[in-house]
Amino acid sequence: MIKLAYFYLTIIAMALMVSCNKQTPSKKVPAPPPTEDKEDPPPPPPPPVVPTSLIYQKTDGSLGYNYYANQGETNKVNLIPDFSMAGYKGGGVAIPHSVAIKKTLSPLSGDNRSQIQQAIDEVSALTPDANGIRGVIALLGGVYEVSDRLNINHSGVILRGIGQGADGTVLKATKKEQHTLINIAGTATSQSGSTINITTPYVGTGSKGFRVANVSGIAQGDRIVVERTPNQAWIDDLDMAQYGWTTDYYVVQYERKVVAVTEDSITLDAPVVDPIQVKYGGGKVYTFNPTGRITNCGIENLRLTSVYDNDDDENHGWIGIELREAENCWVRGVTCQYFGYSAVTLNTGAKNNTVEECAMLDPKSVTTGARKYSFNINGTACLNLIQRCFTRGGRHDYVTGAKVPGPNVFLDCVATKTYNDIGPHHRWATGLLFDNIVGDEIRVRNRGASGTGHGWAGAQTLFYNCTSLSKTIVVESPKGALNWGIGCKGLGRSGAGFWESWNVPVQPRSLYLAQLKDRLGSQAVSNIATQAQLSGAISGMLTAWAGEGSFN
Structure with missing residues (x-):
């Protein structure tokens, strides 16, 4: 009897040992991050500074220009002109x-x-x-x-x-x-060509080109007059009639040279320095020959x-x-x-x-x-x-x-x-x-x-x-x-x-x-x-x- 009891106790102890040695399955744990130091990624670059000045210097030292609207207007189509052709x-x-x-x-x-x-x-x-x-x-x-x-x-x-x-x-x-x-x-000097209407509705200050009604008779290298032809609306808006201003007297001629001609446009050597607007009478061009x-x-x-x-x-x-x-x-x-x-x-x-x-x-x-x-x-x-x-x-x-x-x-x-x-x-x-x-x-x-x-x-x-x-x-x-x-x-x-x-x-x-x-x-x-x-x-x-x- 004693031997039989000892036999059963041995079997139970072995069973308990096997049960304790079994591992319960668990979720995988991610590896810890490495311990060596790393630099933080650089911040994104700041947005570029947009200059607000009408004239400014670029990083290379050259000049940049911003468009502006004239007094009493909102259309930003004008630039401070290039004066460097003087002399x-x-x-x-x-x-x-x-x-x-x-x-x-x-x-x-x-x-x-x-x-x-x-x-x-x-x-x-x-x-x-x-x-x-x-x-x-x-x-x-x-x-x-x-x-x-x-x-x-x-x-x-x-x-x-x-x-x-x-x-x-x-x-x-x-x-x-x-x-x-x-x-x-x-x-x-004397005029040598017929007048041709400028067809661009608004030629802004600083512009060196515009469209015309036709380019017949205009060639690269020609001397040309850009004529601003104001109307009464311009004089009235300036309130200058009280001082005797008239449209005929205030026709102004700007002498230029043609540097390029396309099918409906001309480009000039020097800029327009007074806006030419259809609503204020527009303008014309003509070639001329200063022989004298x-x-x-x-x-x-x-x-x-x-x-x-x-x-x-x-x-x-x-x-x-x-x-x-x-x-x-x-x-x-x-x-x-x-x-x-x-x-x-x-x-x-x-x-x-x-x-x-x-x-x-x-x-x-x-x-x-x-x-x-x-x-x-x-x-x-x-x-x-x-x-x-x-x-x-x-x-x-x-x-x-x-x-x-x-x-x-x-x-x-x-x-x-x-x-x-x-x-x-x-x-x-x-x-x-x-x-x-x-x-x-x-x-x-x-x-x-x-x-x-x-x-x-x-x-x-x-x-x-x-x-x-x-x-x-x-x-x-x-x-x-x-x-x-x-x-x-x-x-x-x-x-x-x-x-x-x-x-x-x-x-x-x-x-x-x-x-x-x-x-x-x-x-x-x-x-x-x-x-x-x-x-x-x-x-x-x-x-x-x-x-x-x-x-x-």
Whole structure:
């Protein structure tokens, strides 16, 4: 019995051991993550910053532009225009320096007009070289009394002295009547093609092309006039009828060159600087042939003075130098003193000319309207550059007249002891750039009944990095157009035009030079700018120079 009981107990114990050794199935447990450190993935890049400025610098240094709507409008189809085609031979081309001397003169006792005019006529009769230049008339140092106007009416004639200081070459205007001392003038141009309607409903500022009714008779390379033909609705919206504005008078012609033609469109070398809208009358184009215009004439290294009886004398030298129907010409290194109206006036048909390192000092006339316009762009003059100039005692020192078509550029100029404002003076001058101008009153505005009923003085006028030393800068904008004050400094500002970066200059320092670099490259800038301009030290140098002696 005992043995049998032991046997059964052994069997039970073995069964229990087998049962305890069996494992209950369970869910699979994931392996723990590795213990080594890992960097967090980089955050997504921030969205690109969208510039809001009308002009801005890209990361590569070139310029970018944003579209805008004009005053009273909502359609953003306009751009600040490219001004860089202004200047000798379309901008970025150096003025000739190494030109052969064909005649050399010394001052005579008494009147020198005859000997200087005879030399001009003799050089005018020479055959021009491959660059269209006939030669230089060299005036040695001293004082040349000149009894009446000197006329240059043929291409390629250069009148050059030894310097613009009082000890240089001085031409003294002795005639006791209002007159121009040096006149560079060709003859008027004429239309050579029929008018063709522009069919694009709205051609915005800054545009270089548009559709036309037909392109028959228009070819690449043609000179062309873009004519803006306003209607009464435009005058009414501006409220200018009260000042005698009429549709016929405000037809404005813009001279351009055709660079491309398609089946219904043309592309131009320079931009539109005043919107052309069907609702405001639209516009037309026609080709023309400026056969009478003269080119490649220059006035250099002279001091021009005038006799006068007293500070208010009105009967003496009035304009130092005037250009009319003259293209690709220049005035450089000329100081004008005591003239009643201007140092240099660029008038009708003056295109792609450069005026640089010139001065207007101490004008003598009554200080009132139509006097003391130191550097003046008038008539149909377009695509001109006035740079590195200085004035003392003027009224409207850097100024335009009625209906002047742009682009035109004033760059790096200084005005001192001024009696009135810098800017478009009256009656709808368009496409103006005042780039780094230093003076007192700087204004673009509705002049209302001033003068003969000037009304809106200008449209598409840009004051860029300009400085008013003691006055308020005014920027007002007419309906359907826009004026700008960008990077300007002054005692204060007024007007409901476009303002940006008040009292904080913007980059690039010069818009004209930056646009020129974008279009033609750095060498084009080097060809026409000085190191002081590139460094931003030019205004101090001009003030210290004040038109006495050579600038460089």
